[in-house]
Amino acid sequence: MAQTRTGEVVTQIHYARKGQITEEMLCVAKREKLEPELIRDEVAIGRLVIPSNINHKNLEPQGIGDAVTCKINANIGGSSLRSDATEELRKLKLCLSLGADAIMDLSVGPHITEIRRSLLENCPAPLGTVPIYEAIERVERCEDMTADGLLGVIEEQARQGVDFVTVHCGLLKAHVPIATRRLAGIVSRGGSLTATWMLHHDRENPLFDNFDRLLDICRRYDVTLSLGDGLRPGALADASDEAQFAELETLGQLVARCRDAEVQVMVEGPGHVPFDQIAMNMQRERDSCDEAPFYILGPIVTDIAPGYDHITSAIGATMGAFSGAAMLCYVTPREHLGLPTLEDVRQGVVAYKIAAHAADVARRRPGARDRDDALSRARVAFDWDRVFELSLDPQRARMMHDESHVRPEDKKADYCSMCGPKHCAMKLSKAVSESTKRRA
Amino acid sequence: MAQTRTGEVVTQIHYARKGQITEEMLCVAKREKLEPELIRDEVAIGRLVIPSNINHKNLEPQGIGDAVTCKINANIGGSSLRSDATEELRKLKLCLSLGADAIMDLSVGPHITEIRRSLLENCPAPLGTVPIYEAIERVERCEDMTADGLLGVIEEQARQGVDFVTVHCGLLKAHVPIATRRLAGIVSRGGSLTATWMLHHDRENPLFDNFDRLLDICRRYDVTLSLGDGLRPGALADASDEAQFAELETLGQLVARCRDAEVQVMVEGPGHVPFDQIAMNMQRERDSCDEAPFYILGPIVTDIAPGYDHITSAIGATMGAFSGAAMLCYVTPREHLGLPTLEDVRQGVVAYKIAAHAADVARRRPGARDRDDALSRARVAFDWDRVFELSLDPQRARMMHDESHVRPEDKKADYCSMCGPKHCAMKLSKAVSESTKRRA
Numbered sequence: 108m109a110q111t112r113t114g115e116v117v118t119q120i121h122y123a124r125k126g127q128i129t130e131e132m133l134c135v136a137k138r139e140k141l142e143p144e145l146i147r148d149e150v151a152i153g154r155l156v157i158p159s160n161i162n163h164k165n166l167e168p169q170g171i172g173d174a175v176t177c178k179i180n181a182n183i184g185g186s187s188l189r190s191d192a193t194e195e196l197r198k199l200k201l202c203l204s205l206g207a208d209a210i211m212d213l214s215v216g217p218h219i220t221e222i223r224r225s226l227l228e229n230c231p232a233p234l235g236t237v238p239i240y241e242a243i244e245r246v247e248r249c250e251d252m253t254a255d256g257l258l259g260v261i262e263e264q265a266r267q268g269v270d271f272v273t274v275h276c277g278l279l280k281a282h283v284p285i286a287t288r289r290l291a292g293i294v295s296r297g298g299s300l301t302a303t304w305m306l307h308h309d310r311e312n313p314l315f316d317n318f319d320r321l322l323d324i325c326r327r328y329d330v331t332l333s334l335g336d337g338l339r340p341g342a343l344a345d346a347s348d349e350a351q352f353a354e355l356e357t358l359g360q361l362v363a364r365c366r367d368a369e370v371q372v373m374v375e376g377p378g379h380v381p382f383d384q385i386a387m388n389m390q391r392e393r394d395s396c397d398e399a400p401f402y403i404l405g406p407i408v409t410d411i412a413p414g415y416d417h418i419t420s421a422i423g424a425t426m427g428a429f430s431g432a433a434m435l436c437y438v439t440p441r442e443h444l445g446l447p448t449l450e451d452v453r454q455g456v457v458a459y460k461i462a463a464h465a466a467d468v469a470r471r472r473p474g475a476r477d478r479d480d481a482l483s484r485a486r487v488a489f490d491w492d493r494v495f496e497l498s499l500d501p502q503r504a505r506m507m508h509d510e511s512h513v514r515p516e517d518k519k520a521d522y523c524s525m526c527g528p529k530h531c532a533m534k535l536s537k538a539v540s541e542s543t544k545r546r547a
Numbered sequence: 548m549a550q551t552r553t554g555e556v557v558t559q560i561h562y563a564r565k566g567q568i569t570e571e572m573l574c575v576a577k578r579e580k581l582e583p584e585l586i587r588d589e590v591a592i593g594r595l596v597i598p599s600n601i602n603h604k605n606l607e608p609q610g611i612g613d614a615v616t617c618k619i620n621a622n623i624g625g626s627s628l629r630s631d632a633t634e635e636l637r638k639l640k641l642c643l644s645l646g647a648d649a650i651m652d653l654s655v656g657p658h659i660t661e662i663r664r665s666l667l668e669n670c671p672a673p674l675g676t677v678p679i680y681e682a683i684e685r686v687e688r689c690e691d692m693t694a695d696g697l698l699g700v701i702e703e704q705a706r707q708g709v710d711f712v713t714v715h716c717g718l719l720k721a722h723v724p725i726a727t728r729r730l731a732g733i734v735s736r737g738g739s740l741t742a743t744w745m746l747h748h749d750r751e752n753p754l755f756d757n758f759d760r761l762l763d764i765c766r767r768y769d770v771t772l773s774l775g776d777g778l779r780p781g782a783l784a785d786a787s788d789e790a791q792f793a794e795l796e797t798l799g800q801l802v803a804r805c806r807d808a809e810v811q812v813m814v815e816g817p818g819h820v821p822f823d824q825i826a827m828n829m830q831r832e833r834d835s836c837d838e839a840p841f842y843i844l845g846p847i848v849t850d851i852a853p854g855y856d857h858i859t860s861a862i863g864a865t866m867g868a869f870s871g872a873a874m875l876c877y878v879t880p881r882e883h884l885g886l887p888t889l890e891d892v893r894q895g896v897v898a899y900k901i902a903a904h905a906a907d908v909a910r911r912r913p914g915a916r917d918r919d920d921a922l923s924r925a926r927v928a929f930d931w932d933r934v935f936e937l938s939l940d941p942q943r944a945r946m947m948h949d950e951s952h953v954r955p956e957d958k959k960a961d962y963c964s965m966c967g968p969k970h971c972a973m974k975l976s977k978a979v980s981e982s983t984k985r986r987a
Contacts, residue, residue, distance in 0.1 A: 186965060186966065186967050215966070215967060215969075215970055216967070240970065243969075249975075283983060284983050287979065287980040287983045287984070290923055290924060290927070291923050291926070291927055291973075291976075292927070292973070292976035292979070293975070294972050294973065295972060296970050299972040299973075300970070300975060302975070302976070302979045303975050306979055306982055306983065341972075342919070342920070342923035342926075343908065343916055343919045343920070343923070344916070344919070344920050344923060379923075381905075381908050381909050381916075382865060382905050382906065382909035383869065383909035384909075408901075408908070408909070409901060409908060409919055410919035410922050410923045411904065411918050411919055411922050411938060411939055412901050412938065412939045412940070413922075413934065413935075413938050413944040413947075413948075414897075414938065414940055414943040414944040414947050415897050415898070415901060415940065415943075417858075418857075418858055418897075418898050418901055419901050419905070421861075422861060422862050422865045422901070422902065422905060425822060425848065429823065440947070441947050442965075443926065443963075443965075444944060444951060444965075445948055445950070445951025445964040445965060446951055446964045446965055448950075457852065457854075457855050458855070458858050460852075461848075461851075461852050461858055464849050465821075465849045465859070466822065468821050469821050469822035469823035469824075469848070471823070476783055476821075478851050479782070479783045479849055480730060480783070480784050480850075482850050482853075483730055483731050483783070484730065486731070486782075486850075486883065487730070487731055487732070494853065495853075499851055499852045499855065500854055503854040503855075504853040504854040506854075507853075507854050507881050507884045507885060508853075508884040508885055511884060512885060524885040525626065525882075525884075525885060526655070526736055529683075530655055530740070532733060532734050532736045532738070532739040532781075533731075533732070533734065533739075535689075535740060535743050536732035536733040536734065536739045536742070537732065539723060539727065539732070539739065539742045539746055540727040540732055542746050543723060543727045544727070547724070
């Protein structure tokens with residue numbers, strides 16, 4: 108029977124180390140078609156995390172790590188210029204319907220708590236936040252924030268049921284001058300807030316200084332730490348630089364402290380990275396952070412395509428996942444330009460489902476290609492309904508096909524408007540195949 | 548002084564082998580910021596082609612090969628269900644404005660010649676075709692086509708000024724039974740037409756049998772041959788299979804014959820290929836085809852995303868170009884579903900400009916990253932106009948930004964609606980940087 112979680116330490120890694128299999132591990136094992144014992148062992152060594160706050164009641168747990176399929180996260184949330192729980196709920200439902208495996212609520216602005224409550228109630232996927240956004244919202248200037256204030260927010264969010272939090276604990280005071288030499292400086296919101304605070308007070312990073320208090324909260328609710336990369340490169344020119352790797356080394360030390368405290372931990376990654384440096388970046392994280400699951404943002408492989416950064420980053424994300432990343436944080440077409448609309452969210456989620464799936468196929472995970480083969484078989488059979496059904500975005504695929512085939516008899520025809528009936532390769536190929544078989 | 552081209556053999560490779568530098572080579576050298584001698588030497592050994600029909604009067608030549616930046620081709624053209632010269636001209640102009648380096652007119656249907664004439668007159672980029680489409684258009688059934696008929700069409704198109712033609716010469720009769728064992732069979736339109744013809748007549752591929760006559764036409768007009776991959780995989784399941792590589796070996800033999808005849812030649816590539824097999828495919832082409840420029844279609848890295856195949860394929864194209872492909876044939880979101888609209892063409896061209904550029908950066912071509920750095924600098928300076936100007940699609944980037952910033956004072960503000968004024972990472976980072984410098 109699976110282990111229910113009660114007591115002072117309720118983390119998955121705590122039970123795994125005792126050799127116990129929790130309900131959440133069972134659920135992940137079933138979803139991934141793997142043995143529960145394997146899931147438990149991977150959780151025990153920290154190569155797999157299952158973000159699962161004991162207070163997130165409707166959670167359907169997801170595993171994130173090397174042993175399981177690649178996951179994608181979708182960021183939603185209001186901004187100070189636009190903040191509306193109904194719209195964010197609409198985005199959430201769209202993300203889930205398109206297959207997002209995790210959701211982050213990055214809300215800033217006036218209605219943070221209500222938006223998060225509403226999202227949590229409707230989110231069976233693990234939900235993450237960046238608590239410093241709420242901490243900052245409660246003070247006049249970011250310098251007014253205190254360590255107690257920030258930890259208080261984290262505890263409140265943990266009690267509310269947040270499954271994972273991004274905390275920029277590894278950006279140290281000593282790193283800031285290195286980062287100021289960059290072309291684009293510090294582009295992480297949490298990172299720049301933390302740097303501003305440290306500079307103003309001439310003190311060390313408050314979450315680094317109070318890391319044990321943070322771990323204590325995580326142990327009691329099983330909040331998974333996502334160690335943020337406050338110094339992720341925000342331009343190709345800054346990729347793989349001293350600042351980025353200095354922070355990564357610190358994150359590696361914090362990973363060890365998390366594991367000692369039986370707190371689940373993953374590490375966040377870049378950013379903007381030229382295509383040829385991505386595999387190296389994945390290896391470097393494995394080496395520096397003892398194989399903690401790597402949760403990467405893109406990376407974007409060129410800076411020159413605002414309006415299309417779901418594509419620039421899906422390219423990097425595929426390479427990242429192929430080279431070992433465990434979860435991909437989506438980027439929408441409106442990245443760098445504005446707050447994403449529903450259509451942007453759709454484009455972002457699908458682009459990332461593509462990246463994660465392409466990497467699963469390329470890594471030859473058992474069964475990963477089955478859906479590809481089934482769709483291609485349906486294509487050959489001109490079974491359009493089945494083609495749409497097996498598509499990542501059935502609604503969009505059907506719409507595009509129907510738009511191009513206005514007459515009802517064309518909609519289900521054994522050809523499409525690309526080639527027309529006379530030149531349809533699929534149709535000709537079928538005839539060739541049948542004729543070859545007759546002769547054989 | 549540059550060599551003007553007259554006489555029986557007018558191909559770039561002919562002049563290059565005599566040690567002469569043509570106007571076209573000069574033009575390519577200038578565009579690529581390379582020495583004319585290098586361009587000439589690369590053309591001489593066939594590692595670089597400059598498709599440049601002597602009758603394409605308004606041509607601004609492009610080099611395609613390992614020594615120069617990666618190029619992209621956009622396919623346009625009417626179908627038998629929709630054929631309209633005005634609409635195709637509109638697509639052409641859009642492709643050129645977004646930076647397409649080459650154009651293929653894949654028209655089938657009633658107005659092939661007029662559409663091509665109109666496109667050629669308005670196309671400074673090299674223009675290619677698939678002549679079998681026109682040859683088939685002239686007969687009742689594809690079996691009625693003759694070798695003379697097909698070569699006649701090629702000669703007409705050569706006279707008209709077509710710079711390169713896709714010819715499926717390497718798909719032999721012996722390959723067909725191998726291909727019928729596949730999940731998706733023969734998905735190339737030209738390939739399936741050729742297979743149908745060979746099977747019906749029980750004869751060898753007419754272009755393979757008449758390859759010398761084809762070379763003779765090419766020599767007189769300098770038409771570059773693009774050896775089509777009639778057996779490219781049309782599903783992940785068929786990638787890198789016996790049929791694909793059997794044809795590739797034949798193409799390698801034909802490359803040698805082209806070079807003996809002083810005809811410029813490139814080779815076309817897959818198709819649908821899992822991400823992990825792409826680099827191997829690029830290497831295999833180099834080995835089998837003696838480094839002839841590889842012109843690849845995608846490849847698409849998953850079959851499950853109809854409606855988003857500009858993305859599935861831009862991922863593969865980036866990996867392909869990084870691993871050595873010289874030109875990328877774009878795929879639009881409507882691939883597999885219908886004939887692309889103007890918006891689909893826009894999405895396809897930009898996705899491929901991203902892929903080609905990301906690969907140029909990753910291959911560390913001199914100066915490749917300059918535009919990225921300039922755009923990132925403009926971003927840091929909140930110089931939105933300059934950001935848009937440097938973008939691959941300035942119009943779309945500006946539109947997305949303006950949509951998200953309705954009040955005039957927000958449009959040029961030193962923050963955006965993603966973070967709002969209070970949490971803008973860029974703004975905070977600037978202050979951190981200034982403050983750090985003051986203290987130093």
